[in-house]
Amino acid sequence: MSIRTMHNGLLKKEFSTVEFARAYLRRAEETRSLNAYIHMTPETALDAATRIDRAIAAGSPLSPLAGIPMQLKDNLSTRNILTTCASRMLGDYVPVYDASVWKTLQSCGAVLLGKGNMDEFAMGSSSETSAYGPVRNPWNERHTPGGSSGGGAAAVAAGAAAYALGSDTGGSVRLPASFCGVVGLKPTYGAVSRYGLLAYASSLDQVGPIAQSVEDAAIVFDEIACADPQDSTCHGKREGCAAGLRHPLKGRRIGIAPEFFHGAEEEIRGAIERTLAEMESHGAELVEIKIPHLQEMLSAYYIIACAEAASNLARYDGIRYGQCSTRGVTREERIRFSRSEGFGAEVKRRILLGNYALSSGYYEQYYGNACALRQRAKEIFSQAFASCDVIACPTCPRTAPALGQGALHPADGYAWDICTVPANLAGLPALSQPCGLSHAGLPLGIQWLGRPFDESTLLNVAWHCEQQANFQMLKQEVSDGV
Amino acid sequence: MITRKEIQRLGELSALEIPPEEEEGLLRDLASLVALADVVAQGGFDGEEPPAECPCSALRKDEVTASLPRDDALRNASARQGEYFSTIPHSAGGETA
Incomplete structure (x- = not known):
């Protein structure tokens, strides 16, 4: 209805x-x-x-x-x-x-x-x-x-x-x-x-x-x-x-x-x-x-998304809200245990990848290039x-x-x-x-x-x-x- | 190529425990994800200028308004002491402060 x-x-x-x-x-x-x-x-x-x-x-x-x-x-x-x-x-x-x-x-x-x-x-x-x-x-x-x-x-x-x-x-x-x-x-x-x-x-x-x-x-x-x-x-x-x-x-x-149809299953393409x-x-x-660089856009997306996720999810420390561990004798340990017990495997993977892309020595190579590609993507669609x-x-x-x-x-x-x-x-x-x-x-x-x-x-x-x-x-x- | 040492360093940066038994799986997963990210790193887009404009074009007036009531702000705290969040000290020791 x-x-x-x-x-x-x-x-x-x-x-x-x-x-x-x-x-x-x-x-x-x-x-x-x-x-x-x-x-x-x-x-x-x-x-x-x-x-x-x-x-x-x-x-x-x-x-x-x-x-x-x-x-x-x-x-x-x-x-x-x-x-x-x-x-x-x-x-x-x-x-x-x-x-x-x-x-x-x-x-x-x-x-x-x-x-x-x-x-x-x-x-x-x-x-x-x-x-x-x-x-x-x-x-x-x-x-x-x-x-x-x-x-x-x-x-x-x-x-x-x-x-x-x-x-x-x-x-x-x-x-x-x-x-x-x-x-x-x-x-x-x-x-x-x-x-x-x-x-x-x-x-x-x-x-x-x-x-x-x-x-x-x-x-x-x-x-x-x-x-x-x-x-x-x-x-x-x-x-x-x-x-x-x-x-x-x-x-x-x-x-x-x-380019969008490369690799698509035959039934989807046909429909x-x-x-x-x-x-x-x-x-x-x-x-x-023509929409070139789709593979690069996927790559840039995951770099930007994971980098922002690493930053956004840094707020979960178990103090103001969220899971708080009973383990750890210092504040840093308590936060680390809280996050490790609270987050699942996929979230941890993306936080680690995001911090990798943002870390010293890799920032320009990954995040800088991803932001540049994002600008290119806007121009391609325009x-x-x-x-x-x-x-x-x-x-x-x-x-x-x-x-x-x-x-x-x-x-x-x-x-x-x-x-x-x-x-x-x-x-x-x-x-x-x-x-x-x-x-x-x-x-x-x-x-x-x-x-x-x-x-x-x-x-x-x-x-x-x-x-x-x-x-x-x-x-x-x-x-x-x- | 990501190394075990690098995984531990990322764990520290991310405030996440990486138990030794999880290192191998993470090395494998992150290696495949870094390979995906390398498509951009090797794409030669570094000559492109990222946008200079700020996407925030609907800023509200800079006026003082009521903030979140203290009790609401503290409602989800794992522990509180009077009007404050409570946590263990920055340095070693188990007391609350």
């Missing part, structure tokens, strides 16, 4: 908000094997639902998100609600303030079902590094849902949340959206406030929606994309996006860079080619473009957008791997991100949506990249793509056949 249908149903009193919230809480319970939630918040949900029912009875004006049950990734601060970042380090951390996006959603009347499972500190592409166990893909529970916002994508795909908010540092909203057959939007850097998002890599992090459809993603984005004095990098957005979804496709230029041919037949113009309105490419070169594969060789897992990290490096908006199913019955994803702060065009093209790919019908046929 779309957000618009739910909203209309609530206004017409076809069902109450409380009934609706209870139905979603039940569904979350039924799909517990997915491990999509770290903890549920039924009291918060039912309190909010009761308030919305009163507002409906009083005839008060409502946001389209009023009464809609949703999930927040567990790295978004929620006042008086446990926020663990899927880490033992923050196992009993209760924030004393709300993230700005959560404050905005509360003012819209959002119904919080619970906090979403994720990779620890958002570091991972498979949602397996969580201290609370791996998330499972609803299409096949032996497979990963992708990460790091795997809990959000799995919950939305399974109908255990109408939408979710995730964070995307190098593909963490889009990759799980692709693996789980839902829509994931990473807004332009600076479109949505990061205040209250537990920082991984501050110059790359961005909060974005995971939803059942492009229209749902646009509705959520329209509500959360507003300027925030608490985040000096946040400008908000320029215009409402949901209203422009049906703008004609005719004349839209879609850039295709062959995207069919989708683009369909869009061309409906009036879009396909333009070949030149590409001179001849096209959006760029189409795979979200990931492969379909969802079986659980456990990413952990075997960390560098192999990092390579899953090669198509998603360029948008973060260059600060561009990007969206993943389903465009077919593999022979194994797993979703295939197409990704769109847009000009900075032009989410409107991005969502308009994605909406047309959705009409043609007709993934919802395919999904229904698969469900009926089971």
